Amino acid sequence: MENNLKDKILDYLLQKKREPTTSKELSESLKISYPTLTKWLAVLEAEGKIVVNDYGNIKFYYHKENVKR
Numbered sequence: 001m002e003n004n005l006k007d008k009i010l011d012y013l014l015q016k017k018r019e020p021t022t023s024k025e026l027s028e029s030l031k032i033s034y035p036t037l038t039k040w041l042a043v044l045e046a047e048g049k050i051v052v053n054d055y056g057n058i059k060f061y062y063h064k065e066n067v068k069r
Helices: 002-015 023-030 034-047
Strands: 050-054 059-063
Touching: 002 023, 002 034, 002 050, 002 059, 023 034, 023 059, 034 050
Parallel strands: none
Antiparallel strands: 050 059
């Protein structure tokens, strides 16, 4: 189940291209509870698969392949 959730999150972020995506948007679109989603977003960030831009009280999530640095 855990790989399935990670894959769903990564696939959604990959489809969004360079558009910023919030955790609320991800939670509503993927029908995943907010606490579960934030846990997996932290795991994916630690694994280096996603990029997070933190602007204080809001975070934007991107798939690593969609970000050019």
